Amino acid sequence: MKEKMLDIFSHLHAHGEISFKEVETTNYLVALFEAAGFQPKRFKNIPGFSVEIGSGSPKIGLRADMDALWQEVDGEMKANHSCGHDAHMTIVTGVMHRLKEVGEFNGTVRAIFQPAEELGNGSLSVIQEGVIDDLDYFYGVHLRPFDEIAFPNCAAGIQHGSCVFVKGQIGGVDHHGARPHKGVNAIEVAASIVHHLGLTYTDPHIAATAKMTNLYAGSENFNIIPGKATFGLDLRAQTNAIMEELQQKVKTICTQLSALHQVPITIEFFDYVPAAVVHDEAAALLAQSIEHVLERPAFPTIITPGADDFHFYTIERPHLKATMLALGADVMPGLHDPHMQFNHQAIVNGIEILTDVCLRTMQQG
Known part of the structure; x- marks a missing residue:
């Protein structure tokens, strides 16, 4: 599983696409899920897709942002995954494959591969597709810089501004x-x-x-x-x-x-x-999963001046119980740096934590 996920990450990292242009990224991931026996559903009006496993309630969403940044890297202007979205896609893909290995469970997990987070409005376009309306819980994930939370520590919420x-x-x-x-x-x-x-x-x-x-x-x-x-x-x-x-x-x-x-x-x-609205119940469940997987307590909610359009989901659909995993990854020199690097073991940690919280959340249903 680890080798397969790192291969997926390497492909996504090498083939970044900018906001609302994530066509080949969508094609690659859709084909990957279809080959694994899933039935992904492409969005009608934008790049991206959703894919789910299980049935019934509770219904749990996982968000993976897809777009790269357009920036200069060693003198060349290119689409560059310097914000970790390649890792986020890999993690959510890994969770869905892990859940397939688990087999039967009581509930539904829907992965949502969202375009244009960097523009700050891709989530609004996904909302218009109608794929989150029936969700009960919603989890996101974001790699964190080394000077904010060190690998392998994680927090059960990110208080974006x-x-x-x-x-x-x-x-x-x-x-x-x-x-x-x-x-x-x-x-x-x-x-x-x-x-x-x-x-x-x-x-x-x-x-x-x-x-x-x-x-x-x-x-x-x-x-x-x-x-x-x-x-x-x-x-x-x-x-x-x-x-x-x-x-x-x-x-x-x-x-x-x-x-x-x-x-x-x-x-x-x-x-x-908008600023984040972290739901206490979702954050508590995620904290339990962090402690279970890493065998160490979850850090308190990370407070950061950065922004993320994930929080439009809870603004537009207040019923959602949502939070975002702050994934310690030793990101260096920092997010959006053209030469951003991170500890790839964080991908494995993210897969295991989000898999655990999906199964844990179903037990609440």
């Missing part, structure tokens, strides 16, 4: 460098936005940040003061309530600076990802 991006535009008119009084310098307006973001306060007990992450203004002519500029903001908060507050403050800053400088400032929020 909320994230949203902002596209902004300052809509003035260019004017002569010798006549700055004839217009508004868009760069100075952008600097005012940065300044006021630094004066934006929310509850200091809850982590939150707002920062400008790109700015485009001006031309090759240094004697023209740019009236127009586009900018981008990255907003993050550890809770959904603080994220709502942060977005409102950004709106207020842009509205008031627009009035002060007498120049249009328009903003658009996009790629919103």
